Amino acid sequence: MRRFTLLLALLTSPAFAQTAGEDASRAAEALEAASVLLDSADDASDRVSALTDTIRAYEDGLAAMRDGLRGAAIRETELTRKLAAQDQEISQLLGVLTSMGGRASPGAMVHPKGPLGTARSGMLVAAVAPGLAQQAADLRADLEEVSALRDVQQNAAQRLSEGLRGVQQARTDLSQAIADRTDLPQxxxxxxxxxxxxxxxxxxxxxxxxxxxxxxxxxxxxxxxxIEGLRGKVPLPVRGVVLREAGDPDAAGVARPGIVLATRPGALVTTPTAATIRYNGPLLDYGLVTILEPSPDVLFVFAGMDTVYGEIGEVLPAGSPVGLMPVPTNPSLQSEGGGAGRSETLYIEVREGDAPNDPLVWFATDKG
Structure with a gap:
C-alpha cells in the first residue's frame, strides 16, 4: 500500500498540480480506487482484475508526471534563455538600482546647470523609477520561477522513481496472480x-x-x-499512438496489413473485448504473439510483447491482461520514466475469414 501512497502524494501535491492539472488528479483518484480494490481482492481472479486496474492507474499517473516534468523543463529552458538574452540589460538595470539604492550625498544633488537642471533631472528620475522597479520585479519573478521549477523537477524525479518501482512490483504480482488463476472458462x-x-x-x-x-x-x-456492432469502437489494447498504418512500409521497406503502435516500455496489453486465446508464444519473425478470437471468423493479432499471459483455449473477459511490452535491460528514469518519447512498438493485425482487415476500421483511435 505504501507504494500507492507515494505516487498519490506526488499527483496531488500543489507543485505538480500546476504542471499536470486535471489529468493528474484523475489519475490519482484512479490509483486510489485501484489500491482499495487490490487490498480487498480475495481470490486469484479478483487480484488479476485489481492489479490490472492498478497498473493502468500507474500508467496514467506516470504519464501525467512525465508531462509535468517535460512542461517544467521546457519552461525552465525558456526562462533561462530569456534571462541570458537580457544579460546586458540586467547588468545595466542592477547598476542603476544600486546607485539609486544608497543615500545620495549633497554633491550628487548638485547639477552642473544649477538648480533648474537639478529639478529637471529629479523629475526624470521620478518618471523612470517606476519602470525600473517594474523591470526589477519582473526579473525577480523570473528568477524565483526558475528556482521553483528546479525544485519541482528534483522532487518529482524522486517520486517518479518510487512510482516506477511500484509499477514494476505490480507487474510481478500480476504475473503471479495470473499463474494462480484457475476459474476461467475453457x-x-x-x-x-x-x-x-x-x-x-x-x-x-x-x-x-x-x-x-x-x-x-x-x-x-x-x-x-x-462483435460486428463494435466496428470502429473497439478500444486499443494498450496505451499508445499509431506509428504506422496498414500498408505503410517500415524502415526495411516491408509493408504489412496491420498497424504499429508506439507504447511505453513495460506497458500493459489487454484484450479489448471478451475473446478466446487461440495462440500465444513466439511466431516467425514477429516475436511473442498473442492471437485472440473475439468473434467467429475474426482474429486479433498482437505481436511484439516481452511477456504473454494465459493459456490457449481460455476465454478471457474484456480488459483482461494478455501481456507486457518490453522494458530495457537496465530500466532508468530516462528510459521508462523521464524520456520524452515512446520506445516500444506493438503490431496489431485484424483478420476476418482468410483476409486481413484494416485495424483502424475496428479500433477507436485518433490515429496519433
Whole structure:
C-alpha cells in the first residue's frame, strides 16, 4: 500500500498540480480506487482484475508526471534563455538600482546647470523609477520561477522513481496472480503437437492464422458472440499512438496489413473485448504473439510483447491482461520514466475469414 501512497502524494501535491492539472488528479483518484480494490481482492481472479486496474492507474499517473516534468523543463529552458538574452540589460538595470539604492550625498544633488537642471533631472528620475522597479520585479519573478521549477523537477524525479518501482512490483504480482488463476472458462484444450506442426509448416502469418482456426474447433464447447456492432469502437489494447498504418512500409521497406503502435516500455496489453486465446508464444519473425478470437471468423493479432499471459483455449473477459511490452535491460528514469518519447512498438493485425482487415476500421483511435 505504501507504494500507492507515494505516487498519490506526488499527483496531488500543489507543485505538480500546476504542471499536470486535471489529468493528474484523475489519475490519482484512479490509483486510489485501484489500491482499495487490490487490498480487498480475495481470490486469484479478483487480484488479476485489481492489479490490472492498478497498473493502468500507474500508467496514467506516470504519464501525467512525465508531462509535468517535460512542461517544467521546457519552461525552465525558456526562462533561462530569456534571462541570458537580457544579460546586458540586467547588468545595466542592477547598476542603476544600486546607485539609486544608497543615500545620495549633497554633491550628487548638485547639477552642473544649477538648480533648474537639478529639478529637471529629479523629475526624470521620478518618471523612470517606476519602470525600473517594474523591470526589477519582473526579473525577480523570473528568477524565483526558475528556482521553483528546479525544485519541482528534483522532487518529482524522486517520486517518479518510487512510482516506477511500484509499477514494476505490480507487474510481478500480476504475473503471479495470473499463474494462480484457475476459474476461467475453457473453450478447448490446446493440442501442442498440432500447433508445433502448424508453426513448422507455415512461413507467413496468413498461413498460420488460416490453419489455426482448424485447431481445437471440434472441441469447442461455446460459440463466441459477434462483435460486428463494435466496428470502429473497439478500444486499443494498450496505451499508445499509431506509428504506422496498414500498408505503410517500415524502415526495411516491408509493408504489412496491420498497424504499429508506439507504447511505453513495460506497458500493459489487454484484450479489448471478451475473446478466446487461440495462440500465444513466439511466431516467425514477429516475436511473442498473442492471437485472440473475439468473434467467429475474426482474429486479433498482437505481436511484439516481452511477456504473454494465459493459456490457449481460455476465454478471457474484456480488459483482461494478455501481456507486457518490453522494458530495457537496465530500466532508468530516462528510459521508462523521464524520456520524452515512446520506445516500444506493438503490431496489431485484424483478420476476418482468410483476409486481413484494416485495424483502424475496428479500433477507436485518433490515429496519433
Amino acid at each position: 473453450r478447448f484444450t490446446e493440442d501442442p503437437v498440432r500447433t508445433a506442426l502448424l508453426i513448422s509448416a507455415t512461413e507467413t502469418l496468413e498461413g498460420f492464422a488460416s490453419g489455426l482456426t482448424q485447431i481445437g474447433e471440434d472441441d469447442s464447447t461455446a460459440a463466441a458472440s459477434s
